[in-house]
Amino acid sequence: MHKVVILGAGKIGRMCAHLLQRCGDYSVTSVDSHASSLEWLRRNVPGVHCENATFDDVAAIDRILGGKWAVVSCAPFDCNALIAERAKAAGVHYLDLTEDVAVTKSVKALAVGAKTAFIPQCGLAPGFITIVAWHLAKGFDRIHDLKLRVGALPRFPSNALKYNLTWSTNGLVNEYCNPCEAVENGLFVTVPPLEQLEHMMIDGLELEAFNTSGGLGTLGETLKGKVQNLNYKTMRFPGHCNILKLLLHDLGFVHHREELCKVFERAIPATDQDQVAIFVSCTGEKDGRFLERTFAKLILHKEIDGLRWTAIQITTAAGVTAVLDLLREGKVASSGLVRNEDVDFDAFTSNRFGKHYL
16 A cells, blocks of 8 residues: 655646546545645545644654655645655655646755656646657657647636636636747747637637646656647637736736636636646658647546546646656656656556546
8 A cells, every 4th residue: 555645636637536546556644734635635525534734844754754655746736845855855656746847946956866756847738748748749750830729618608708717817817928938940939828819720719728837747848859849728619718808917917826717716716617628749750751740639528436636637637647656666767767758658547537528
């Protein structure tokens, strides 16, 4: 029985706890400072051990990590540098869901010389999207363009933004504001968020896509010098990007992110009727031919094991739990930095947790 700590018992943390505890191979401890979140776990996921603590309480985190095999951080992204530091001190494997570039750089630095695995950015984007992109790209002799697109969307949009809150509001605003990494004409570059707008269709949905930060993960560094153009964009319903530009730039919320988070949480309702759109396209040369290969998928909210889960819960939790399961099985490296592109696509999608993507 592998002892795992999950930091965060919110939307994603509770599904991670459910998947791992129910499968029978893990003993799960869930940590959160919100009593209501822990109470939900006690009612719905028998066997999970719950601990009430804040993510900046070093003494509590050290005590909880003692003797454990791994920690999965579903905490806010700005908590992860400290959590990764304590994981290294405790000698446990570390996985997180962050899309924040600066935090990931801190985790990568801690991974140097580590005797346990450090696997940041294991959710949906970055995470599964990177695994798919690498899977497509490595089938080419020469890569021209690699496009990664992901959208966490409401099923029934009804406001001007055509959006409902489905995941972390802080993470949402963060990716709308921070610089974005890309490869253009063979050069690793930084591009502004909310730019390079394009339009597309997936399974009959008319969508727009624009630059957001973090979704590329480490893929830009991995493919530098091997790809002509590489970028990541978030998909939304048409009109969303222009309203964001009004809020962030014309009204100045880019300098008041916490205020914008409060506005969003006050004015935009959450929904449990959501969908996740995934699109990856790779063009290049193979055996002298110019080819394109594409992965496209639309994943809906659904009931699993008698509980209702949103699409963003399913895709994010399945992403990190599948990688954790592959680590237990010895199918990914057990020390130092492990990148998403180090995870085999076929191994992931045949995994009991990864199968939720299919």
